[in-house]
Amino acid sequence: MTSQHPATPTVAAADSGRRPGWWRDAVIYQVYPRSFADADGDGMGDLEGVRSRLPYLRDLGVDAVWLSPFYASPQADAGYDVSDYRVVDPMFGDLADAERLIGDAHGLGLRVIVDIVPNHASDQHSWFRQALREGLGSPLRERFHFRPGRGEAGELPPNDWESIFGGPAWTRTVSSDGTPGEWYLHLFAPEQPDLNWENAAVADEFRSVLRFWLDLGVDGFRIDVAHGLVKAAGLPDIGHHDQLRLLGNDVLPFFDQDGVHEIYRDWRRILDEYGTDPDTRRIAVAEAWTPSVQRTANYLRPDELHQAFNFQYLGTAWDAEALREVIDLTLDAMRPVGAPATWVLSNHDVVRHLTRLGSGEDAEQDLRRARAATLLMLALPGSAYLYQGEELGLPEVVDLPDEVRQDPAFSRAKGTNAEGQEGMRDGCRVPLPWSGAEAPFGFGPVPGGPSWLPQPAEWAKLSVEAQTGDRSSTLELYRAALTARREHPALGTGDSVEWLDDAPAGVLAFRRSSPDGVFACFANTGDLAVRLAAPGRLLLASEPVTVVEDEILLPADATVWWAL
Ligand code: NOJ
Numbered sequence: 001m002t003s004q005h006p007a008t009p010t011v012a013a014a015d016s017g018r019r020p021g022w023w024r025d026a027v028i029y030q031v032y033p034r035s036f037a038d039a040d041g042d043g044m045g046d047l048e049g050v051r052s053r054l055p056y057l058r059d060l061g062v063d064a065v066w067l068s069p070f071y072a073s074p075q076a077d078a079g080y081d082v083s084d085y086r087v088v089d090p091m092f093g094d095l096a097d098a099e100r101l102i103g104d105a106h107g108l109g110l111r112v113i114v115d116i117v118p119n120h121a122s123d124q125h126s127w128f129r130q131a132l133r134e135g136l137g138s139p140l141r142e143r144f145h146f147r148p149g150r151g152e153a154g155e156l157p158p159n160d161w162e163s164i165f166g167g168p169a170w171t172r173t174v175s176s177d178g179t180p181g182e183w184y185l186h187l188f189a190p191e192q193p194d195l196n197w198e199n200a201a202v203a204d205e206f207r208s209v210l211r212f213w214l215d216l217g218v219d220g221f222r223i224d225v226a227h228g229l230v231k232a233a234g235l236p237d238i239g240h241h242d243q244l245r246l247l248g249n250d251v252l253p254f255f256d257q258d259g260v261h262e263i264y265r266d267w268r269r270i271l272d273e274y275g276t277d278p279d280t281r282r283i284a285v286a287e288a289w290t291p292s293v294q295r296t297a298n299y300l301r302p303d304e305l306h307q308a309f310n311f312q313y314l315g316t317a318w319d320a321e322a323l324r325e326v327i328d329l330t331l332d333a334m335r336p337v338g339a340p341a342t343w344v345l346s347n348h349d350v351v352r353h354l355t356r357l358g359s360g361e362d363a364e365q366d367l368r369r370a371r372a373a374t375l376l377m378l379a380l381p382g383s384a385y386l387y388q389g390e391e392l393g394l395p396e397v398v399d400l401p402d403e404v405r406q407d408p409a410f411s412r413a414k415g416t417n418a419e420g421q422e423g424m425r426d427g428c429r430v431p432l433p434w435s436g437a438e439a440p441f442g443f444g445p446v447p448g449g450p451s452w453l454p455q456p457a458e459w460a461k462l463s464v465e466a467q468t469g470d471r472s473s474t475l476e477l478y479r480a481a482l483t484a485r486r487e488h489p490a491l492g493t494g495d496s497v498e499w500l501d502d503a504p505a506g507v508l509a510f511r512r513s514s515p516d517g518v519f520a521c522f523a524n525t526g527d528l529a530v531r532l533a534a535p536g537r538l539l540l541a542s543e544p545v546t547v548v549e550d551e552i553l554l555p556a557d558a559t560v561w562w563a564l
Pocket of ligand 1: 348
């Protein structure tokens with residue numbers, strides 16, 4: 001055990017980032033509609049299920065919900081393969097359900113962000129079907145990337161690009177006479193042909209789709225694969241395999257091309273048509289995997305988008321030094337463009353942070369670390385994204401039987417060297433436990449009823465019902481943290497932190513100041529408890545802690561919040 005006193009900031013920075021705008025400090029809760037709540041009992045979540053649980057989200061204390069896609073889709077990639085952008089898939093309900101959901105959310109003071117998927121459509125989209133039907137020379141083919149193959153008989157893909165889900169990014173078509181035809185590009189599954197954003201009809205269609213949902217009342221969009229829409233001219237070869245690392249150092253010819261920003265300047269003009277009042281503004285958040293936070297900031301210039309996910313933060317280990325570095329890099333990159341930083345630990349594409357940050361050897365320790373990581377994240381300046389179920393301390397489900405898995409990344413990786421959960425996404429998509437002792441734990445209306453992925457029996461202990469009112473539970477920790485975040489004037493929006501440099505190794509300590517109050521956060525990422533000077537009144541702790549004579553013993557894997 002060490003004893004140290006992180007009392008004085010050696011780096012002092014006035015927090016100048018307190019601009020108006022609801023999204024600047026919003027806590028945005030990701031609802032994955034398949035797995036949130038199933039009102040009709042078919043084993044698949046639906047919009048009516050989401051609507052019925054909105055009061056839970058209001059009471060949790062979040063500001064907005066982001067709904068993953070619920071549009072018409074053959075579900076080759078769980079709805080990220082859209083066949084009609086203006087239609088709700090019958091498995092989730094209908095447009096009237098979507099309108100009711102938006103209306104009820106607004107009534108409860110919650111904003112609603114919906115996903116938009118502009119990089120690719122479904123192979124069942126009417127454009128793609130027509131392009132295939134009409135064959136070579138069809139003008140509809142120009143809305144996608146159709147190309148002749150290489151090799152003597154066109155038997156080789158047009159270039160060496162690889163799909164994010166494994167295998168080549170090209171699939172060969174079959175002509176109506178049964179002979180092999182052109183190839184088409186799909187950066188994801190073959191059922192997700194990439195759209196050609198050089199084509200004016202594509203840009204027009206998405207302008208219209210944006211307006212359709214804005215007219216229905218949504219408060220913003222999460223832009224899927226925002227960095228992928230523009231491909232380098234001539235679709236050049238990359239020249240090596242293993243292109244899949246989304247956060248590599250290179251700018252790939254299909255990701256983060258400069259031309260993509262013109263699209264977002266155009267979209268920003270549309271969003272602004274719906275008003276520019278900071279309290280009601282419609283916003284967009286980019287899912288942009290770029291080589292650096294500096295390049296991510298390009299998406300957030302004043303005439304582009306409002307937020308982007310901070311995947312660099314999500315990818316950082318539970319390590320004080322590494323965290324401090326990524327926090328500084330993020331804040332430094334966001335300040336020049338005036339955009340809020342965002343923070344995220346989990347989503348529907350990655351291993352849940354309890355499991356990812358944990359050792360996997362001690363479930364209690366993994367939970368402690370996840371709770372500490374959450375309190376650290378919620379103390380940072382800017383906006384934060386929560387993924388459904390993290391407030392229950394849900395772990396990744398790592399033992400799903402192969403036959404129930406639906407992630408296309410799983411089927412495409414079969415027979416390859418892919419191991420474990422790496423790149424596999426069903427384990428974070430298991431339906432939520434709400435109540436009761438028997439699966440589906442209130443996810444569906446009937447005990448013993450179906451759920452599209454099986455839930456572990458131990459999740460009875462983790463249900464909303466089981467945790468509500470238990471002050472030691474993770475759910476109550478999230479509720480308390482979100483309340484404190486709203487109440488403390490130095491929390492939420494901002495663009496800087498004051499590091500308390502005399503914190504012992506392994507402890508991240510910082511202060512945040514506002515004219516109405518000062519706040520401090522200590523997070524112990526090390527293996528040992530540390531004794532620290534208590535700088536003020538204890539607001540919240542991720543683990544039980546004792547303050548004795550102005551000193552606190554901060555356990556390993558714990559975060560504490562102070563009001564100064
Ligand atoms: C990112 C989404 O989050 C993911 O779930 C999806 O598979 C890909 N984009 C393709 O749309």
